[in-house]
Amino acid sequence: MKRKGILIVVSGFSGAGKGTLMKELLKRYDNYALSVSMTTRAPREGEVDGESYFFVDKETFERTIEEDGLIEYASYCGNYYGTPRKYVEKCLQDGRDVILEIEIQGALKVKEKFPEALLLFVMPPSAAELKRRLEGRGTESPEVIRERLVRASEEAEGIENYEYLIINDDLDECVREMNDIINAARRNPVRNRHLIADMRSELDAVVKGE
């Protein structure tokens, strides 16, 4: 029997290195697939449709919402962003583990719809290092730093909703640990409902005298 994939939601502090981490994870292990978001915002230079995003118009996006074609969506600065359901479900059925990179509000919506989703939160190894990373190299404007801090502060409120912290100190080690953590998470009861149900009905049958 083919194993069903896990839906993996990755959030984390700005500057924690989520992007690099996931790129490396996909390069090193072939069971992962990255979800591509759908958006109504215009493509930027170098962005490829179907890779960076699925670029669609507002009508298409809203029709997709109505058809329940998105796992979660939100709007920022007048544009929609969302996670198409079809690609995710296809990957999971094929036994691949699908990674979504979204912030906490979206993560909680996904967990509500998919209780077996795995929520990971990427952070630097210490508060001092967090501060260093948020402040950047002194090249960012005070407004950008301010924005990052406020966002980080909001994200920090929700950490307890995540199943694991991914401590990004050394990239190489962190990628390996992230893969180990995902494998361990496959053994959580929430991701083994069939097995547990089978055990229970077997026990019931035997207790009742076969």
Added chain:
Amino acid sequence: MKRKGILIVVSGFSGAGKGTLMKELLKRYDNYALSVSMTTRAPREGEVDGESYFFVDKETFERTIEEDGLIEYASYCGNYYGTPRKYVEKCLQDGRDVILEIEIQGALKVKEKFPEALLLFVMPPSAAELKRRLEGRGTESPEVIRERLVRASEEAEGIENYEYLIINDDLDECVREMNDIINAARRNPVRNRHLIADMRSELDAVVKGE
């Protein structure tokens, strides 16, 4: 800074191989310690005080209860059984991971007192295998099999309270996986309260203007 140990509670179906599994885990990795229970029952042939159990009289046991010296205790067939607090806390402080083998009622009591305790449930790989193991080799009396089944049925009710299932198919692989799972569990937010609190106060301080 020395890492604090994890309190690991192991339960599971009769015949799932808990004993062998833990013996092998302790042999292979040196960060684990096995908790020794206290009991008022008489030692059996070959049992060593302080190894198999701490054998004490009823007065001593009840005084230990009054002094809050037990993490959990229960009585079966007129005898007390309990987990002495002192040894467990000493090990955890020393950075060792302490394993308690107890059934579900005790496991839930431990989790209440130690929210960071890790609850593991050992089971065979399939319902068919569970049935085979519970029925034994046909040498057990019907009463013994009946007792096992009823107990297994009760234990099965509580599986969702455990953090991970330990699927014992191949012993060698299972021991390795159990160790991996315990390491992954160190990254659960409940076991990283200090780190999270530090991150939050660092963010607060920076947001408020250092």
